[in-house]
Amino acid sequence: MIDQHEDPKFEQWLEDAARTTYHAPRTTPREEMWARIEAARRNKHVVELRPWMRWAVAAAAVMILGIGIGRWTAKPAGDSTGTSVAMKDAAQPSAAAPSDVVYQIAATQYLSRTEAFLTSFRADQGGNRGANLRFARQARDLLTTTRLMLDSPAASDPRLSSLLEDLELVLVQISQLDAGQDGGDADFITQGMNQSNVMPKLRSAIPAGPVPARSEGAL
Amino acid sequence: MDESQLIARVRAGESAAERALYDAHVDRVYRLAFRLAGDDALAQDFTQETFIRAFDRLGSFRGDAAFSTWLHTITTTVVLNGLRKVKRFRQRETDIDDAHDIGTTQRLAEPDLKVRLKQAINDLPEGYRTVFVMHDVEGFTHEEIGAALGVETGTSKAQLSRARSKLRVALSDFAGEWV
Numbered sequence: 001m002i003d004q005h006e007d008p009k010f011e012q013w014l015e016d017a018a019r020t021t022y023h024a025p026r027t028t029p030r031e032e033m034w035a036r037i038e039a040a041r042r043n044k045h046v047v048e049l050r051p052w053m054r055w056a057v058a059a060a061a062v063m064i065l066g067i068g069i070g071r072w073t074a075k076p077a078g079d080s081t082g083t084s085v086a087m088k089d090a091a092q093p094s095a096a097a098p099s100d101v102v103y104q105i106a107a108t109q110y111l112s113r114t115e116a117f118l119t120s121f122r123a124d125q126g127g128n129r130g131a132n133l134r135f136a137r138q139a140r141d142l143l144t145t146t147r148l149m150l151d152s153p154a155a156s157d158p159r160l161s162s163l164l165e166d167l168e169l170v171l172v173q174i175s176q177l178d179a180g181q182d183g184g185d186a187d188f189i190t191q192g193m194n195q196s197n198v199m200p201k202l203r204s205a206i207p208a209g210p211v212p213a214r215s216e217g218a219l
Numbered sequence: 220m221d222e223s224q225l226i227a228r229v230r231a232g233e234s235a236a237e238r239a240l241y242d243a244h245v246d247r248v249y250r251l252a253f254r255l256a257g258d259d260a261l262a263q264d265f266t267q268e269t270f271i272r273a274f275d276r277l278g279s280f281r282g283d284a285a286f287s288t289w290l291h292t293i294t295t296t297v298v299l300n301g302l303r304k305v306k307r308f309r310q311r312e313t314d315i316d317d318a319h320d321i322g323t324t325q326r327l328a329e330p331d332l333k334v335r336l337k338q339a340i341n342d343l344p345e346g347y348r349t350v351f352v353m354h355d356v357e358g359f360t361h362e363e364i365g366a367a368l369g370v371e372t373g374t375s376k377a378q379l380s381r382a383r384s385k386l387r388v389a390l391s392d393f394a395g396e397w398v
Contacts, residue, residue: 006380010387013397015355021333022340022356025253028246029263034238037267041274188300195304 103154110145111206114167117142118199121174122190132177132186139174146171163205166198222286230277241270244287247357248294254352255298257341265301269294284366291359291367295349332393339389347382354379 121135146168155161173189193199222243228236248269253262272293280289340348349368353359354375359367361375368375 007387007397010397011355011383014383014386017332017336017396018340018351018356022337022352023254023257025250025262026259028249029259030242030245030249033245033249033263033267033270034241036263037241037270037274040267040271184296184300187296188303191300191304 103152106152107149107154107160108206110142110149111202114142114146114171115199115202115206118170118193118202121186122193122199135186136175136177139171139177143168143171143175160205163198163201166196166201170198223282226277226280226282226286229274237274240286244290245270247287248290251291251294251353251357252298254356255349256302261301261305265294265298268297268301272297288363288366291363292369295353295367299345299349332390332396335390335393336386339386342389343382343385347378347385350375350378351382351386355383 117138146164149155150161150164150168155164170189170193173185173192177185177189222240225236225240225243229240245266249262249266252265252269253259256262256265269290273290276293280286340351343351346368350364353364353367354361361372361379364370364375365372
């Protein structure tokens with residue numbers, strides 16, 4: 001029995017017309033594509049870390065960098081009774097205000113945490129529902145800090161401000177992942193990150209030196 | 220050599236087997252990507268991404284379904300996600316262009332049937348268009364479409380039916396072509 005909406009003549013015509021005219025592909029460029037696939041796979045890092053290992057590595061890195069910044073910022077013993085030259089240097093008007101230093105340290109620490117999080121998120125694509133929930137929760141935590149950073153003097157730097165806005169967008173998307181969604185949405189977010197070069201920008205914004213580990217709550 | 224042996228050799232790291240598996244499936248993947256994207260560069264990107272993911276994740280292929288079904292699931296995921304990103308990006312550009320065009324008027328020529336058909340298919344909702352292209356244009360069965368898109372076979376049939384209905388309305392000016 002033919003459904004009232006069916007029209008065999010139309011369907012046959014449509015099929016023929018669409019096959020011959022709609023986005024008719026050319027011959028498959030198989031050699032060009034294969035060369036690029038091989039190159040991409042050759043250049044891909046094959047280090048596979050389990051999620052808990054990634055976080056352990058990130059935490060260890062932050063700890064090591066924290067120790068570094070501790071040594072870097074610690075004043076030598078007896079500095080309070082130091083020479084008048086040292087006191088004069090500290091009083092120079094060119095020196096950064098203490099509050100600026102606090103914001104810079106907080107920004108560096110926040111950017112490092114965000115980089116570790118996004119690196120882990122990207123590496124864990126296609127993760128299960130539990131992973132989606134975990135990433136969403138962590139993204140919400142970082143989102144709060146991001147918004148505080150955007151409202152702080154640290155955001156007076158236009159480059160940092162632009163980066164924070166990009167990060168806010170990415171974190172909002174991740175925070176909306178839920179257990180019912182498949183990996184497609186995570187892929188979509190990652191593609192967006194790649195397109196807007198968020199990771200390279202983020203990495204270049206983090207100073208090469210040690211990262212402070214004890215600035216939590218500075219903002 | 221049957222495909223399961225080929226897959227086992229790929230898992231064992233044989234690059235010649237990878238190439239053989241690629242050769243066996245690349246045409247259909249590329250054709251589907253091209254039909255959905257309508258752009259050669261995008262279709263090539265999506266095809267490459269599909270095979271890179273497939274080789275990386277071959278360990279998770281359990282063999283419950285045909286390899287081609289599994290591969291087409293990856294293809295449709297890659298293509299549809301990629302197209303959503305492109306659409307969003309292009310929409311932003313269009314918004315900017317529209318802002319520049321305020322105050323100007325355009326008169327479009329009456330498009331011919333080929334152009335109207337293409338436009339009508341492009342205007343279908345994403346799910347309808349995907350099923351229509353896979354079934355009517357590329358010849359996938361409803362079972363294959365259901366497996367690739369993660370929907371029931373009945374859903375695929377219903378979406379195809381709705382897609383055809385919408386196209387018949389959109390192309391009603393040209394009814395003489397098929398009556």
